[in-house]
Amino acid sequence: MAKYIVKRLIISVLTILVLCTVVFFAIKFIPGDPFSGPEYTEQMRQQLHELYGYDKPVWQQYLSYMGNLLHGDLGISVYYRGRAVVDIIAGAFPQSLDLGLRALITATVVGIGLGILAALNRKKPLDYISIIIAIIGISIPSFVVASLLQYVLAIVFPIFPVARYTSFAHTILPTIALALPTIARFSRFMRTSMLEVIDSDFVKTARSKGLKKRQIIFSHEVRNSLLPLLSILGPTTASLLMGSFVVESIFAIPGLGNYFVESINTQDYSLIMGLTIFYGVFLVTINFVIDILYGVVDPRIRLGGNKNG
Amino acid sequence: MADLTKLELYEHVGADQAEAEHISRPQLSYAKDVARRFFSNKVAMFSVVVLAILVIMAIVGPMVCQYNYQSTDVGAVSQKLAEGGREALGPDSEHWFGIDTLGRDLWARVWVGTRYSLIIGFVAAVVQAIIGILVGCVSGYFGGMVDVIIMRAVDILDSIPYLIYVIIIMMIFGSGLFPIMAALTLTGWLSMARMVRSQILTLKNEDYVLAARNLDTKPIRIMLKHLIPNCMGIIIVSLSMAIPNAIFSEAYLSFLGIGLSAPLTSLGQLISTGIQEMQNYPYQLIIPSIVISLLMLSLQLIGDGLRDAVDPKLRK
Amino acid sequence: MEELLQVKNLSISFHTYNGEVQAVRNTSFDLHRKEVLAIVGESGSGKSVTMQSVLKLTPCVFKSGQIIFEGKDITNYNDKQMQNIRGSQIGIIFQDAMTSLNPTMKIGKQITESILRHQKVSKAEAKTKALELLTQVGINNPEKRYHQYIHNLSGGMRQRVMIAIALACKPKLLIADEPTTALDVTIQAQIMDLLAKLKEEVGCSIVLITHDLGVVAANADRIAVMYAGKLVESGTSDQIFYHPAHPYTRGLLESIPRLDASHNTKLTYIGGTPPDALNPSPGCAFSARCKYAMRICRQQAPEDREVEPGHTCACFLMDDEAKATREKMGWEVKL
Numbered sequence: 001m002a003k004y005i006v007k008r009l010i011i012s013v014l015t016i017l018v019l020c021t022v023v024f025f026a027i028k029f030i031p032g033d034p035f036s037g038p039e040y041t042e043q044m045r046q047q048l049h050e051l052y053g054y055d056k057p058v059w060q061q062y063l064s065y066m067g068n069l070l071h072g073d074l075g076i077s078v079y080y081r082g083r084a085v086v087d088i089i090a091g092a093f094p095q096s097l098d099l100g101l102r103a104l105i106t107a108t109v110v111g112i113g114l115g116i117l118a119a120l121n122r123k124k125p126l127d128y129i130s131i132i133i134a135i136i137g138i139s140i141p142s143f144v145v146a147s148l149l150q151y152v153l154a155i156v157f158p159i160f161p162v163a164r165y166t167s168f169a170h171t172i173l174p175t176i177a178l179a180l181p182t183i184a185r186f187s188r189f190m191r192t193s194m195l196e197v198i199d200s201d202f203v204k205t206a207r208s209k210g211l212k213k214r215q216i217i218f219s220h221e222v223r224n225s226l227l228p229l230l231s232i233l234g235p236t237t238a239s240l241l242m243g244s245f246v247v248e249s250i251f252a253i254p255g256l257g258n259y260f261v262e263s264i265n266t267q268d269y270s271l272i273m274g275l276t277i278f279y280g281v282f283l284v285t286i287n288f289v290i291d292i293l294y295g296v297v298d299p300r301i302r303l304g305g306n307k308n309g
Numbered sequence: 310m311a312d313l314t315k316l317e318l319y320e321h322v323g324a325d326q327a328e329a330e331h332i333s334r335p336q337l338s339y340a341k342d343v344a345r346r347f348f349s350n351k352v353a354m355f356s357v358v359v360l361a362i363l364v365i366m367a368i369v370g371p372m373v374c375q376y377n378y379q380s381t382d383v384g385a386v387s388q389k390l391a392e393g394g395r396e397a398l399g400p401d402s403e404h405w406f407g408i409d410t411l412g413r414d415l416w417a418r419v420w421v422g423t424r425y426s427l428i429i430g431f432v433a434a435v436v437q438a439i440i441g442i443l444v445g446c447v448s449g450y451f452g453g454m455v456d457v458i459i460m461r462a463v464d465i466l467d468s469i470p471y472l473i474y475v476i477i478i479m480m481i482f483g484s485g486l487f488p489i490m491a492a493l494t495l496t497g498w499l500s501m502a503r504m505v506r507s508q509i510l511t512l513k514n515e516d517y518v519l520a521a522r523n524l525d526t527k528p529i530r531i532m533l534k535h536l537i538p539n540c541m542g543i544i545i546v547s548l549s550m551a552i553p554n555a556i557f558s559e560a561y562l563s564f565l566g567i568g569l570s571a572p573l574t575s576l577g578q579l580i581s582t583g584i585q586e587m588q589n590y591p592y593q594l595i596i597p598s599i600v601i602s603l604l605m606l607s608l609q610l611i612g613d614g615l616r617d618a619v620d621p622k623l624r625k
Numbered sequence: 626m627e628e629l630l631q632v633k634n635l636s637i638s639f640h641t642y643n644g645e646v647q648a649v650r651n652t653s654f655d656l657h658r659k660e661v662l663a664i665v666g667e668s669g670s671g672k673s674v675t676m677q678s679v680l681k682l683t684p685c686v687f688k689s690g691q692i693i694f695e696g697k698d699i700t701n702y703n704d705k706q707m708q709n710i711r712g713s714q715i716g717i718i719f720q721d722a723m724t725s726l727n728p729t730m731k732i733g734k735q736i737t738e739s740i741l742r743h744q745k746v747s748k749a750e751a752k753t754k755a756l757e758l759l760t761q762v763g764i765n766n767p768e769k770r771y772h773q774y775i776h777n778l779s780g781g782m783r784q785r786v787m788i789a790i791a792l793a794c795k796p797k798l799l800i801a802d803e804p805t806t807a808l809d810v811t812i813q814a815q816i817m818d819l820l821a822k823l824k825e826e827v828g829c830s831i832v833l834i835t836h837d838l839g840v841v842a843a844n845a846d847r848i849a850v851m852y853a854g855k856l857v858e859s860g861t862s863d864q865i866f867y868h869p870a871h872p873y874t875r876g877l878l879e880s881i882p883r884l885d886a887s888h889n890t891k892l893t894y895i896g897g898t899p900p901d902a903l904n905p906s907p908g909c910a911f912s913a914r915c916k917y918a919m920r921i922c923r924q925q926a927p928e929d930r931e932v933e934p935g936h937t938c939a940c941f942l943m944d945d946e947a948k949a950t951r952e953k954m955g956w957e958v959k960l
Contacts (some may be wrong), residue, residue, distance in 0.1 A: 015465045026477045115517035135613075141557055141577075143564045144598045147584045155588055170357065199726040204682055209739040209790065210712030212958055213704070219738075238470040246564060261565055263477060276477070280469050287468060318921040319941070319950040323925075324896065553894045 004295055012288045019280040024065055025297060027273050028070060035078075046168035052076065052270070053249050073272035087257035094216050095165055096248070100240050102175045105235075107182035114183070115190025116222060119198060137184025143246040144225040147175035163252040173276070174251045178243050182236055189232055192224040200224075226285055234287045241279060310468025312494050343542070346618040356607035363604055367427055370420025374405065378421040379572040381414030397457035399592050410586060418574055421598055423604065425575045429559045430608075433493040439503025440494065442544060446532050448502065449509030460506070464498050471496040472558060479562060484570040489562065493555050501547050508540045528570070542619035549612035553605050560601060576601040628796060630656040630679070630691075635690035637671075637678050640839050646902045648674045648685065650854040653929075656798070656830055661821075663833040663845035665877070669899060671854040672834045674801045680715055713743040716791030716829075720803035722783035726775045732786055733771035739793040761826070765818060771960075781812040781928040788819065795827050802834045817844055821924075829882070830927050834873035838881055842866065847935075850874050853899050853910035856929075860936030872915045909941070917942055919950075 035045045037051060049055045052075070053064060068075065074085035116132035153173060154162040160173050198221055206220045241257075248257035256275060263271040325458040347353060371378055386408065387398040406415035406498035448459040466474070473491045512518060513536065521531050537544075560577025562568035564584075569575045576597050582593030628778065637649040643710050644742040651672040654906045664672040679692055692700045701709065719725040725741060727735060732782075736755040740746060746754070752771070775783055784804060791799055801820060805813035818943070821844060824831055839947035841848055842862070849859040850873065858871040871877045875893040897914040909915070912922035921941050930943040942949055 004638050011461075011464070015468050018465050020470060022370050023477065030480050031483075058340075069498060097327060124901065133426070135606065139553065139600045139609040141560055141564075141580075141605070143561070143584070144580060147587060147594060148598060151591060151594065156591075171365065194803075201721065202727040205717075205719060205725045205790070206727070206738075207682055208680060208717045209742065209793075210708045211711065211738060211742055215738075219850060220727055220730070227729065242470050242472050246561070257584075259930070264480070265566055267480075271488075272477075272480075276473055276692060279473065284468050284471075316922075319919050319944070319947045320922070321950075322918050322920055322952065324916045407731060 001295060004145045005292060008288055008291045009191045012284050015284050016281055019284075020066065020069065021062075023273055023276050023280070024062055024173060025058075027269050028061070030267075030269065033068040035176065052078070068177065068236025074277065075270040077268055077271045078264065079268035085271055088271065089256065089274065092259050093205065093255060095253055096257060099165070099171065099174055099178060099248070100244060102171060103182065103240055103243075104236075106175055107186055110179070112187055112190050112226070112270035114187040116194055116217075116225075118187065119194035119225075120217070122195065128129040128189075130191065134184040134188040134191075137180045137182075138188070141225055141252065142181055142243045144175060145180055146174070146247050146250045149173050149177050159277075162251075165251070165253040165255075174247050174253060176241060177250075178247045181243060182240060185236060185239070188231070189229060191226060193228050194221060197221050197225045213295070227297060230290055230297065233290050235281070237286050238283055240282070251304055321595055325566065329350075339542075342595075343618045350614045351381075353611055353618075356610035356614070359603055359607040360611065363423060363600070363607070364427065366597075367422050367424040370421070370423070371417045374414060375415050376404070376414035376417050378413065378417035378574065380413065380468065382408070384525055386410060386412040386578065391593055396590050397589060405592075407592050409582065409593060411539050411589070415579075415593065415596060420581060422574045422576045422597065423570060423600055425573060426556050426601070426604065427558060428576070429486070429490055429493070429575070430552045430556035433490050433497060433555035433559075434548055436490070436494040437497040437551055437555070438501050438544065440547045441531050442505050442540075443496035444502040445505025446509055446536065449506035449534065450513060450528060450532060459502075463502060466496070467499050469523075472561060475558060476565070476567065479567045484567050486569060486573060489559055489568060489601065495575070497551060497555065501544070501551070504543055504547055505540055508538055508543055514538050522547070546612065546616045546619050549608070549615050553608040553612070556601075557605065576604070589612070627696075628655045629658045629660075629695060629831075631691070631693040632675070632679070633691040633693070635675065635678070635692065636688035637674055638686045640686065644647060644903050647905060648854055648902060649686075650838055650853070650905070651690075652851070652856045653690075653860060654856060654926070656828055656832060658797075659824070659863055660847065661773065661833060661845045662832045662862055663835060663848045663849055665835060665838060665841055665848055666851035667836055667899065669745060669902070670851040671757075671785075672851045673802050675851070676717075676802060676832055676834055678798070680711055682711075682717075684834060687959070701858055709743075709917050712739045712796070713794045714873070715798045715800065716796040717792070717800040718784070718787050718802060718804045719789045721807045722780070722787040723775065723807070725787060725810060726783060728775060731772055731774060732778075734788050735786070736793055739790060757812065757864040758793055759786075760794075761823070762786070762789045764789075765816075780808055781815060781947070784808060784812075785819065788816075792829075795829070797829055798828050799827075799831045800832055800834070803836070804833070806837070813840065813845045820844070829927070838877060852875070853905070853911060854902060855926075855939065857911065857934075857940070858938040860938075861956050864933070864936040868930045868932070868936070870936070870943065871911075872917050872942070873911045873941050874938075900936075909939075919947065 002044055009089075018056065030201050032047075035048045040048070046055075051113065053061050055065075065075070072086060074089070077083045077088060080088065085238075114130045118127040121127050149174060150162060154160045164170055167173070202224075203216065204209075205218055206216045244255060245257035245261050247253070248255045249261045252258070256278075259271065260275050331362045386398065389408075398410070400415075401407070404414050404416060406419055408414055409418070444459060444463075448456045454514050474496045478492040478495060479488055482491065520532060521535055526534075557574075559568055559575055560580065563575050563577030564581045568577055568582070579597035580594060581588075581596055582600065631688060631806075633653050635649055635652045636647070639646045639648055645790065652671070652675060654662070659683065661824050664675065665670045674683060674685065676920070678687070679694070679699075681702070688702070691698060694710070694714070699707075702710070714741060726732075732787075733755055736758060737748070737751040739752050740751040741748070744751075756765075756767045756771060759770060764770050764782060764785055770778070770786075778786065784807075797858075799820075804820065805816050815921075818871050820831065822834075833841065835841060845862050847861050848865040850865070850871065852873050858865065858869070858874045863889065865874060865958060866878070868879065869878055873895070876893075879893045880895060882892055895914055900910050900913065906913075908923040908925060909918075909927055912918040915922065919941060927939045929937045929939050932938050932943065
């Protein structure tokens, strides 16, 4: 187990290192100068370049950026003049985390529940309903869902507030919009996984013991079909993150996603770089935790066997 | 039976070789079997019809209407607004899907947008697949250090949502048709490579591959003759999933404002504009939303149908 | 001796994409108390389906017939009623213990689950019982194994756990569905010996489902041979082994490789393949592969005929007419 953790840890750190390097140089390749507008004089531009370190050779900028990174310093925003990128992230992260967690919890409860119910009612109406929800959630882009929800439930029928993120009522539409693709993903995955378990030999054994139906469902079927779900938690976090860009900007929620979209449009390179690295570290950490969790939960991995064995 | 005597009834006839070896169900080749299963899937066939209609509309839609998708007519807009208010811009007998605030015909724009979405989806998916197959083959077939390095790289790239890379690449190249396809292909081959690799890993220990190796067949020939044909099933399935993914990614980028740039248009871009105009001109959001939803749904369902047809075990 | 289990004229079908498959056709047999009955047949002959349908473990359609267990007709029992019989009255061992045991549940829990379901005991008592069971099935260090998962065990050990689960509540009937097929030959004998020993200790009857006549020879009191969903011959072990009546049984016995045969003897086999269960022919299912087949075999399905007390065989060759014809035609059949 210790060996397994150390191995995962090394891979994670390596991933973050490569990511930072790639992102740094990629952004340095972006043509154009954020201070090229007519409002800057030549002198101002030089001063700004000195302030942001753009006058030094690229490799020196890289080294100092990486050095600062170790201290948790992501530089200063270009667009929000004078504000540290770290401060912007620290200010916006709570909203994004709040929305993300709400969506994740909703998706977990609804998605897994729907998947289980569908599998237990195979080829019955409930099953077809869950398949339809899953297909719609997977194929209709989140920004379409978000904007249609906003149009129908906030503008045509003003049941919910249109935008912002200040009360519980404000959180409902963004949460649904963000959760829908994940509900779809979870219910689909859970249904398949559950059906596989229901047809498995060990469930037949459990039935041959005379166990009650409820007992079989909970202690054998659901338990065993939840395990593989861990493997899609990583991609799910990533997709929630991408979804948050859209949902936050449609509902004007001052979260990280909103800043990210804005920084693309305002060419705020240091904010883009900072946010990308922040996302990267965040996701790599999540994946690391999931890997460890997998090791704890699945006895087969804990002993160093392979997942399929 | 009555005309047979007891003696005849009990006459020895012996084993019937033909009957004993008879196999009553016709044997189908793998490809035929897959095709049969796919064509008998009603949902998938319906999706094929929907997709076909969308493709036809994307080709002929803009031609059957007299308006060009990029010519603006601000005069008409102000005239209509003055005469009939905001509603007047909506769908009518002249402009079947209405016009936008710059006076451009939405019918033409939606179908041109569909056309670009489809082109981007297909081209990006096919190029991704080719890169993925190449990398997966090399990695799986040669194994060892090559495999370790390639797969580590894939792991590292894969730990960040590929759209973030796409966004950064788009910022380097600038927006446009070619940059977007380049960005999507540069990042989208990971899952195909991984899938082909794992398939090759199991295939390469098959006896017929070992036999080919012992006959000193060149690796490239083994790959083309033995390995890739046997991966075709999963390749087609994952290709069919890659198309809607690419269309989705393009729409997403357009929504963020870094997809196709005017005068070109795509469904994503139309929706993005539609969202801004939603309060006053809801049809500008709803029409392209319906088209992209139909497009994504039919592609997704065709992909599902193909997956079930290739591997009936997955059918539940 | 009273019968523990009676199966009368059982017919079972499955519905598949291609149509209705008649897996079991008009099969009858009895099982006495403390008896080992072996059901022998090749794969797809319906032997597993027959026994799993007794427990109603497979989703299938009962076309006709009756299943009587301990004098009670359980044919139309629903799932709830069956739950009280499964595990407590009838235990079952499956072929592949690797897939038949839950990979994420501790071995101990998988055994106590059954005990707690059917007996009014505390958790601690259930644990003691489970540990006893583990010792009984020959697992050493049961305390340690109790807390392990199946992937920690070898194939033979897993099958022993499977047996412990099946016998946890001392059932009256144990169904052993190919219990040794997935095991090494050396382990097979150990498991069969264990089953014989436990049978005495628990006092249960065993239905042994197998395709391996070698396993049957030493262990079964009676043997029933199935072919294409039908019982073609049944009798005591001696009757079947020394006086097989049905051509299929004879074919099976002849195809056992013999160690004492000279080295250039060719292996014997039954030519052809079993018939398609989707559209069975009206005649005897084996007739197409039977070298003794007569015209009547292609037209009618034979009923059971008594060869001698306790030994029945469904074959027209037993008929007097067949003998008469044979004599007339001068056709030799070694019977």
